[in-house]
Amino acid sequence: MKEKKITHTVPFGFEPSKTTGKGTLIYYDTFEHTSDAELDFAAQVAGKRAFVRLVLYPLHEETVRRMTKEPVRAYHKRVDQLHEWKHERSGGGAGIIIEGFEGKRKKYTPIDTALRHLTQTYPSPYFIYMSPETANLFASFESFEEWIVKLRLLLPMEPSVLHPKLAEYRGRWDVAAT
Numbered sequence: 001m002k003e004k005k006i007t008h009t010v011p012f013g014f015e016p017s018k019t020t021g022k023g024t025l026i027y028y029d030t031f032e033h034t035s036d037a038e039l040d041f042a043a044q045v046a047g048k049r050a051f052v053r054l055v056l057y058p059l060h061e062e063t064v065r066r067m068t069k070e071p072v073r074a075y076h077k078r079v080d081q082l083h084e085w086k087h088e089r090s091g092g093g094a095g096i097i098i099e100g101f102e103g104k105r106k107k108y109t110p111i112d113t114a115l116r117h118l119t120q121t122y123p124s125p126y127f128i129y130m131s132p133e134t135a136n137l138f139a140s141f142e143s144f145e146e147w148i149v150k151l152r153l154l155l156p157m158e159p160s161v162l163h164p165k166l167a168e169y170r171g172r173w174d175v176a177a178t
Helices: 036-048 061-067 075-088 101-105 111-121 132-139 144-148 164-168
Strands: 024-029 053-058 096-098 126-129 152-155 173-175
Touching (some): 024 036, 024 111, 036 075, 053 075, 053 101, 075 096, 075 101, 111 144, 132 152
Parallel strands (some): 024 053, 053 096, 126 152
16 A cells, blocks of 8 residues: 655745754742742743753652652642642743643652653753752752762852762852843
């Protein structure tokens, strides 16, 4: 059986649009104490640096419990808050994705598993936007050196205390400014 050829007509001089952005900014956080202003700031940073998409990655309460021992609201309540914020943004937050990977797993997800999923799902280069405290915690993990060469960190502010591994890889992270 022969395949049928499909032809397309385009106007004279048509050139396909070129993508103006590149890469993915991944906001890795609990989103427990994150305000709308902080989310707006992350979206502005993503726009200013011309990222194709901003991926909000809320952590499941089991992940937070293992990482920080900090009490957090239920996962679905924090996700609902993110959806509200996204809906309130003009244009419905085009290019903003709320990643539900941890919600599907419903259990502790190591940062390695999360990063592996994110790097297989979204286009490179990868920038991880996280708080200075989370960055210091990430730097204390054994797999930090493996991941820091594959991605870059973007912090909202300069850390007051710097983990020795973060200091060693100072060239792989930056402070976000709009």
